[in-house]
Amino acid sequence: MSSRETIMTFLVLCGALSLAPAGAHAEPIGRPVKVSAIAIGFGGEWEAKMKLASEHLEVAGSRQVDIACLPEEFAGLEAEPLTGRTTKAIGALAKKHRMWVVCPIREQAPDGKQFNTAVLLDREGEIAGYYRKVFVFWDEDLHASDEGVKTFDTDFGRIALLTCFDANFDEVWQSAERQGAEIVLWPSAYAGGIPLNGYAMIHNYAIVAVGRGNIIDVMGRDLEEVESPLPQQFIATIDLDTTIVHSDFNGEKVSALLKKHQGEIEEIAELGKFEGWHVLKATAPGVSARAACREFELETLREYRQRSRREINERRVEGKRINLKPQTPDGSPVASEQQTPN
Template identity: 30%
Template sequence: MTELPLNRRQILGAAGAVGAMALTTSLTAAAQDAKKTSVRIAAVSYAPPFHDHRATGVNLQALREMTAQVARERPDFVCYPEACTCVARGFEKGIETAPEREPYVAEVGKIAKEFQLAIVAPFLERSQGRIYNSVPIVDRQGKLSLVYRKNYPTVQELRAGISPGTEVPVAECDGIRVGAAVCFDANFDPIAAELERQRARLVFWPSMYWGGQLLQHWALRYGFAIAVAYVAESAIIDMNGRYLAKQGTDTLQVRQRHLPPWAVTDVQLNRDVFHLDENQDKFPAIRDKYGPDVEIEVWEPEGYFLLASRRPELTVEAIAAEMGLETLRDYLARSVRLRNERLKA
C-alpha cells in the first residue's frame, strides 16, 4: 500500500491498492478510419506509487504495468486521474519533485507506442520556475497532441504553489478532436464554451472528485463526450449527458476484486447537437434521404436533438450541410450576434 496524499478530498486514497502485472504481449492497433463513428475509451482509477521524478529521472514503470492491463480491453484512449504520477504523497511533495515536460512526455510516448493507444497521463509540470497541473495527450504513435494546463486551480492548490494555465487547446489525436479540463474547472463554463468553439468531440477530465451533474450539463450543452478519471470512480459520459459506464476503486465489485478499476465503453462521436428551432421541420427529409443510416435523438424538454451518422464515410457535418441544419453552437452564436445588433440599433 502506498502512502496516502493529504489533499482536499483524501483522493488517491486507493493509489496503490490495485496490483499491476506486466503484460509482455503488445497489441496491434486496429486500422483507423479517416472519420470514426465511435471510439473505445478507458478511464482508469489508479495512481502510481510515489517517485521523485526530479531527482532520479522520470520513471513511469508502474503506469506502464497498469496500461498493460488496460490494453487488454483494446481501447483507443486511456485516461488516468489528475496529477496522478506526482501526488501520491500530496501536492506539496509533488510540486517539490515535479519533472519538466519533455522527459515526462517522452516516457508517456514510449508506453503509448508500445501498446498502440493514446494516453492521457496527468502530472505536475515544472516550467520556467512555475508548476502547472498539466494534462498531456499523447497519440498511439507516441507523439504529443496537446498539453492542457488547469486554468482554475483550487484555492489550496494556488496556496501550495500551482500556477494557473490560460489556454484551452483542442487538437486532432488519432482522428478525433480532443481537449481537456481538470477537476475544479468544471465550475467554470467558459472552459466548456472554448472547447465547444474549437469543436472538441472528446474531452478528458482527470479529477479528484466525481463531477456529477456539472459534467452531464457540459456534455449535452456543449456537445462532447467526457472521460472522467478519478481514483474512487471513473466514468464515461455520452454527448447526450448520460453515463455510459462507471467503475473505480470504490465500486463494490472492484473492492472484491471481481472487476478491474476502470470504466470502459465505446462512444459514438460522429454526431452533433442541434436546437429544435428551425431544424425540426427537416426531420422527414432527413429520414427519407438516409433512413437507418442516421439516428435522431430528441431531448424535447431542453429543446435539443442529437443527430448521428451510422456510416463512417458519412459525416454528420455533411448531413447538416446538405439538409441546411444549424448546430446548437452556431444557432446560439447567431442569436447573440443578432441581439447585439439590435442593442446597437
C-alpha cells in the first residue's frame, strides 16, 4: 500500500469513528427514563393546536424521549372517541419516534357519556390504556369516572395518570402509590404548585407535571437539569433506580451494602437527614441500588410503610400491643426466661 493510500485509509477510519455517537454503546447508570412535559396549554382550535403539538413531539422524538405528556384537552373541547382523529394523528408520531405519548382528549364514550380522558399511546402508536378523570372540575360539564386510578406497565417502568383537579384529592395519589406507580404523569390546565412536590415526596414516585412543565423527583425536588429546546417544552432524565430506605433498624445493613459496593453505589448524604431516610443511588454501569437492597434484605421506604400500615392495623383490630417482642394470644409480651442462680 502506498503512503497516499495509507493516509486516505487513516482519514476514512477517523471519519467513521467521528460519526459514531459518543457513548452510543455505553451501558447506562441506574435506570434512566427520559421524559418530556409539553406545557402548550388547554383547549384552542384543533388544527392550530395539533400543528403545535406535532412540532413539540418531533423535537421530543429527535431527543430520544421515552415518554412525552401533552396537557389535558390540549386540542380543543370537541368530544371524540378514543380512536378519533386526535389519537390517530398523535399515534402516528409516537410510532415514528418509538416514543410513549400521553394524549389527553375530551372523550365521547360509546354509552353517550363524555369524559376528560388521558390516552396512553405506546411506541407503536397503539392505545395502551386510558385514564378518565376522577375529580372533574365544576364547570367542565363532563361525567366523573367511576373506574378509579389505573397503572400501566411500560418497557421502562410502571406509570399512573392523573389530571388537573385531581391534585386536590390525596386519595388518588395514594392509590397510585399502592398500585406501584414509579412515575405519575399529570396533564393539567393549571400549574399545581407545591402540593405536587409533597405528593412526590410522600409517595416516593416521580411526577411529570404538565401545568407549567416542572419535573419532580422521588424526594419531591424540582429537577434542575432540564432541557428546554422549545418554549414550554421541558425534557429531563429520571433515574428510577434511586432507592429510599428508612433508617429504622437498617443502619448496619446500609453500611454493609455501601462497603460491598464502594465506588458503585453511594448514599446521597445531603438528602434524608431529617426524614430518617437513606437515599441510595448507583454510580457505575451494570449496578442497581434497588437490586443491592434486595441482596441485603432492605425494604424500600414504600414497602416498609405499606407493611407497617398493614401489620399495625391488624394488631389494632386484634387488640394487640405494637412492639417487636413475641406476643401471647391476648397481646401481652411473652415473659423472658429467667436463669436460676447456681
